[in-house]
Amino acid sequence: MSGLRYGWTTGACATAATTAAYTALLTGDFPDPVEITLPKDKRPSFALAREALGDGWAMAAIVKDAGDDPDVTHGALITAAIRPGAPGSGVTFQAGPGVGTVTKPGLPLPVGEPAINPVPRRMMTEHVAEVAARHGGTGDVIVEISVEGGEDLARKTWNPRLGILGGLSILGTTGVVVPYSCSAWIDSIRRGIDVARAAGHTHVAACTGSTSEQVATALYGLPDDALLDMGDFAGAVLKYLRRHPIPHLTIVGGIGKLSKLADGHLDLHSARSQVNPALLAVLALEAGATPALAAQVESANTALHALRLCQDADIALGDLIATRARTSALNVLTGSPVSVDVVVIDRSGTIVGRASG
Structure with a gap:
């Protein structure tokens, strides 16, 4: 990874644009470049590509730089338009042109909400509060985020299939x-x-990912050098361990990715494998689901949505996904002295399924 240039997420760019626009709304001046604080205490500065100030509103825009990552949003213009909100309302988010809206359940945002993920929302809210404290504002604002050309860019992603319509998602955890x-x-x-x-x-x-790593650390107390950053590459882990065994492997991951492993996929990236709703429906039936519930599971928007449907009916879908994923892993490890446990989590890090030998 040495020599590769890091970039900034859409969430970081939206936070910088929001910070600049709200500062201008309160002071009449745009900070350019604008500095923000990211998780893990990084403090990047962003040059403004556009800015405008009117009666009761301000707008700032930043061009996203994804560094050396082949990111579909590299070079996209991300805009934050700010206007005052109702007293006591805090920060309200709206989807402008090019930002999608959630239309199906199973995502980390309610239906009808702008597709601005929780961590970017938190970053923008924290920066609005800091600007308000510095310049005498109330912090009650409406933040509208736009991405120029975002609706076209979103067609190159899985957003439409997931029910995020009208544009891109504003993403990033770090x-x-x-x-x-x-x-x-x-x-x-x-x-x-x-x-x-x-x-x-x-x-x-x-x-x-980082959440599953935190779960593994809490469960087993493993040192850092016993934690493997598998990402989407389950096959790489399993095939290398088959040749270079370690006695005990625990696989920890979100239900979406591990349902793909349960289906026999070894590359868990969304561009190369998909959740199989038909398999989830079969597993639900095996666990005692009614045919009606199995039909709901098969039409679920995401694996997480299918899980919630089964949890409401006291059906242990997470355990069955873990068991199937463990079988897939053992099939790759055939002949190698490696025992396997699987831990399935939801987006919050709550364990929703386990399987062990």
Whole structure:
């Protein structure tokens, strides 16, 4: 990964544009460049591409720089338009042109909400509060985020299939785009296994992301060098462990990705594998679901939506997904002395399914 240039998420760009626009609304002047604080204490500065100030409104726009990552939104113009909200209303978000709206359940936002994810919302809200405290504002504002050409860009993503209509999602959990190529990521997985073996670890956890890594740490107390940043590359972990075994592997991941592993997919990226609703319906039937519930599961928008439907009926879909995912992993590991546990979580990190040998 050395030599690759990091970039900034759409959430970071929207936060910077919001900060600049609200500052101008209160003071009459746009900070340019505008500095923001990201999670993990990074403090990048962003140059403004556009700015405008009128009676009771302000607008600032930033061109997204994704660094060396092949990001569909690289070069997109992200705009925040700010106007006062009702007293006591806090920060209200609206989807402007090019930002999608959630139309189906199963996503981390309610139906009808702008597709501005929770962490970017929190970042913008925190920066609005800081600007208000610095310049005597109330912090009651309406924030409208737009992405120029976002509706066309969204057709290159899975947003339409997920029921996010009208544009892109505003994303990012750290604000930073880390430019991993597939080969670099897979190489880092292999090196992680090598390091764990050299340290004498008998238990490693392969995690799909930061939340699953936190769950693995809380469950098992594993040291950092026993945590494998698997991401979407389940096959890379399993195939390398087949040749270089460690006695005990725990796979921890979100229900969407692990339902793909349960279906036999080893590359869990959304561009290369999809959740199979028909499989989830079959698993629900195996767990005692009625045919009517199984039909609802098969038409669910996401694996998380299917899980919620089953939880309401006291059907342990998460455990069955974990069991199937464990079987898929063991099939790859055939002949290698590696035992496998699987832990399935939801977006909040709550364990919703487990399987162990």
